[in-house]
Structure formats: structure tokens, C-alpha cells
Amino acid sequence: MDACIAVERELDRVLSKFSGLQEHDRKTLDDIAQYVQNIRENWLMVVPSDQELSAPHKLILTQCLRKVRDTITRVGSEHRDLHSSVSKVGKAIDRNFVAEFHSVTTAGVFEGEDKSRQLNEVVCEHFLRQGMLDIAEQLNEEAQLNMSGDQKEPFLELHRILGALKQRDMQPALRWAQLNRNQLLAHGSSLEFKLHRLYFIDLIKQGPSRQREALMYARNFSLFTSHDKDLQALMGSLLYLRQGIQNSPYAYLLDPLYWDEICDVFTRDACALMGLSVESPLSVSIRAGCIALPPLLNIRQVMQARQCSNVWSAKDELPVEIDLGSEYRFHSIFACPILRQQSSENNPPVRLMCGHVISQDALTKLANGSKVKCPYCPVEQNPEEAKRICF
Ligand SMILES: [Zn+2]
Known part of the structure; x- marks a missing residue:
């Protein structure tokens, strides 16, 4: 962050010089154009075209030429001076950002057919997740990944449904939720209920003319008795159909936030059912890498300065613990209350x-x-x- 601020400072300096110079140049050029125009009107135009110029005329013209030349030279050299400020930005970038990451990479980590294929698959999956289907398809072809339709279909379906939801068409999502109802309920998902609720709200928003339809639709809620508080609100809102929901205590039901929420709920639940993480593993890895790189580079520098760079030779493990924040903690960690050590594969937690x-x-020690x-x-x-515990 400090690096960005340092470069931005240089950049601001250049920008302010640029705008200062622009203003100054425009004024100088306007002045000189005006001056030439005056000479043309007051001295040249008054002399008939078949008559030679007198000596004072010639003098004035020579002075005019010299003044124009001087001005142009000055503007040119002022413009050249800017170059040093611009090059300072480049130097600031070089100084503040490290472009050489070789010291913290592990040689051969992406080498070999298998590994590069895996990497390409991860990139391809990322594009599929982002809905960039044509790029994913191109990569699939060029890297000869031969991803089958079965591998792609879940992502395509996810995007079709999400695309429809964003257009406020919930039918594809409802069909999907009904098809996967049992699994969704087993996951404790409230997706289907929320979709029905949105549909219901859409009906009551349209006023008394849709009252009958809304009442009929309410039958869909019979499956979701655990949402009784929400159901009470939905039924209560029916009392205000005539005066309009927007003028009732239930106006909050019309909040467009519910539409954003349903997209998130759908993505989360669909990913869970498909056994996918909600976020793309590639973007998570890159973000984690961006957090971890600066401290690693610092450590490497310190090691090199103290000439003890061989301390960190096993590159598949980090020389220090780097805390990426709770967002990046995917697995529960168990620390033994007796030995005060973090559990590991060799020393797992056990339940007495x-x-x-x-x-x-x-x-083992206590036994x-x-x-x-x-x-x-x-x-x-x-x-x-005692039984081994897996988190
Ligand atoms: Zn006990």
C-alpha cells in the first residue's frame, strides 16, 4: 500500500505540472496569435499589395518573427522539462515495486505436462465460473483440455439461472430448486422459500387485481412452516393491498435488496450442491498470494542482507507464519489444551x-x-x- 501511495504522489506531481503547463501554453499561444493578428491587420493590410514594404514595416516584421521563434522555443523547452517528471514516475514504480519474484518461487512447480494441464484446467474453470464461456471454450481447445460437456454443464446452468435471476425472472431458479428440493433442505437451505416469497411479493405489489392469484400462490408456502415469522409478514401484507404495500408497515418487503440476496443465496447453495467452493479457487489463491508475497519478499531481503539465505531452503514451507485473515481460514484448527500445540496429520485430535x-x-503421554x-x-x-476427530 505504501508503494502505491509513493507512486501516486509522483503521479499527482506530474499531473499538476501537466495541467499547469497546459494552461500556461494555451495563454502564451493565444497571446502570440493575437500579436501576429494585430500586426497583420494594422501594418500589412494597410499596405497596398503592389507596393513594397517600407523600412519600419520590415523592422516590425523581423521583430515579429523573432518573437514567434522565441516563444516556440520556450514552449518547446518547457515541454521537454516535463520529461524528467514523467521519468520520475517510472523510477518510483521501479523503486517501490519488486518485479523479481524468483527468490520466493519454487522451481518446477508448474513444470511437466500434468501440472500445466492442471493449471490450465483451473484457469478454464475460473472462466466458466465467471460466465466468460467463450474464453473458457477457446482455452479448452487451445490447451487441449478436452473438458467434457458434463464438466461444463453445471457452470452453464448456474449462469443461465443467475442471468435469469438478474433479469428478475425466477422461473429457472424455481424449477432448479424444486428439482433439488430434498438436497437443499438437507443442507438447511431456504432458497426455495425465498424464491416463492419473491414471487408472492411481486404479485401483491401489483395491487388488488392480483389478490386472488396471490392467495392461491400462498399454498406454495405450506412446505415451509419453519419460516412462520416471514409467513406472518407476507400474509399481513395482504391486508394493505388496497392502499398499496408501499404505504404500509410492510413496505420493507419491496426492498430491491431481496433480489441481490437471492442471487447470493442461489450461488452459494448451488455451489454447495455441486461440491464447488463459492469463490473461484484461482481468485482465492491469487488474492492470498498478493497478501503473502510482500512479507515473503521482505524476509528474503533480510536473509540476503545477513547472508543467511540458506535458512529458507525448503521452499514448500514458509519461513514464517503469515496470517491472511479469517476470510482465508477454511479449516478449523485444533490446538491441544495439554501440549499447547496445533494438531497435525501425525498428531490428530482425539475424543475421549x-x-x-x-x-x-x-x-500417549498421559496413558x-x-x-x-x-x-x-x-x-x-x-x-x-479414544476416537480420532476430523474437522
Ligand atoms: Zn473428560
Whole structure:
């Protein structure tokens, strides 16, 4: 961020010089044009065309020429001076941004047919997710990914439905939600209810003429009894059909925010059903990389300055822990309350019979033959009965 600010400062300096010079040049050129015009009108036009110019005329003309030449030279050199300010921006970019990332990359990470194919697939999937179908198709062809229709279809369907939702057409989304009702309900999704609610609101918005239709449509809510508070509001709004919902305590139902929300809910739930993450893995990786790179580059610089660059030789692990923020925490982390260590594949968390959870290493240390006393409750039990926990 500091780097951006430093470059922006230089850029502002150039821009203010540019606008200052532009103003100044326009005035100078206007003045000189006016001056030439005056000479033409007051001195040249008054002399008949078949008559030679007198000596004072010639003198005036020579002076005029010299003045024009001087002005042009001055404007030119002022313009040239700008160049140094412009080149300072380039230098500021070079100084503030590191273009050399080689020191923090792992050699060979994308080498080999398999790896480059995987990389291309991830890029292709990213374009499919973003709805850039033609680019994805082109990449699919050029990189010979041979992605089958089955792989592409879920993304295409997602985009068809989202596109319709953005046009406020909820029918494709409703059909999809009804088709996948059981799985959606198993995920605790309220997508179908929210879609019906939007349709219902759309009906009551149109006033008493759609009252009958709205009442009939309300039958669709019979499946969703857990949303009783929302249902009460929807039914309550029917009382205000005549005076208009917008003039009722239920005016909030008309908030366009519900349409934005439904797009998010649909994307989230559809991705969950398809086993996809909501966000593109490629953009998540790039964003995480952008956060992690500056500290890594700093560390590398410090290491090189102190001539201990061989400390960080295993490049598949980081020399320091980098906190990317909670947004990037995808898995729960368990820290053993006994050993105060983070659990790992070799030292997983285990659940004791009493329900308390400690790490495998702690259990091994606490166990005395076939007996172990829980450090918390303290129920005595057989360590073999402890079960491994996966988050
Ligand atoms: Zn216990």
C-alpha cells in the first residue's frame, strides 16, 4: 500500500505540472496569435499589395518573427522539462515495486505436462465460473483440455439461472430448486422459500387485481412452516393491498435488496450442491498470494542482507507464519489444551470417552498402560477407546 501511495504522489506531481503547463501554453499561444493578428491587420493590410514594404514595416516584421521563434522555443523547452517528471514516475514504480519474484518461487512447480494441464484446467474453470464461456471454450481447445460437456454443464446452468435471476425472472431458479428440493433442505437451505416469497411479493405489489392469484400462490408456502415469522409478514401484507404495500408497515418487503440476496443465496447453495467452493479457487489463491508475497519478499531481503539465505531452503514451507485473515481460514484448527500445540496429520485430535478432546500425543503421554485419566473431568478410561476427530 505504501508503494502505491509513493507512486501516486509522483503521479499527482506530474499531473499538476501537466495541467499547469497546459494552461500556461494555451495563454502564451493565444497571446502570440493575437500579436501576429494585430500586426497583420494594422501594418500589412494597410499596405497596398503592389507596393513594397517600407523600412519600419520590415523592422516590425523581423521583430515579429523573432518573437514567434522565441516563444516556440520556450514552449518547446518547457515541454521537454516535463520529461524528467514523467521519468520520475517510472523510477518510483521501479523503486517501490519488486518485479523479481524468483527468490520466493519454487522451481518446477508448474513444470511437466500434468501440472500445466492442471493449471490450465483451473484457469478454464475460473472462466466458466465467471460466465466468460467463450474464453473458457477457446482455452479448452487451445490447451487441449478436452473438458467434457458434463464438466461444463453445471457452470452453464448456474449462469443461465443467475442471468435469469438478474433479469428478475425466477422461473429457472424455481424449477432448479424444486428439482433439488430434498438436497437443499438437507443442507438447511431456504432458497426455495425465498424464491416463492419473491414471487408472492411481486404479485401483491401489483395491487388488488392480483389478490386472488396471490392467495392461491400462498399454498406454495405450506412446505415451509419453519419460516412462520416471514409467513406472518407476507400474509399481513395482504391486508394493505388496497392502499398499496408501499404505504404500509410492510413496505420493507419491496426492498430491491431481496433480489441481490437471492442471487447470493442461489450461488452459494448451488455451489454447495455441486461440491464447488463459492469463490473461484484461482481468485482465492491469487488474492492470498498478493497478501503473502510482500512479507515473503521482505524476509528474503533480510536473509540476503545477513547472508543467511540458506535458512529458507525448503521452499514448500514458509519461513514464517503469515496470517491472511479469517476470510482465508477454511479449516478449523485444533490446538491441544495439554501440549499447547496445533494438531497435525501425525498428531490428530482425539475424543475421549467422556467427550473431552486432546491431541494424540497428549493421550500417549498421559496413558498408563490400558488406563488414562481425563485431565479435565477426570474420568478413568481405556486410551484405546479414544476416537480420532476430523474437522
Ligand atoms: Zn473428560
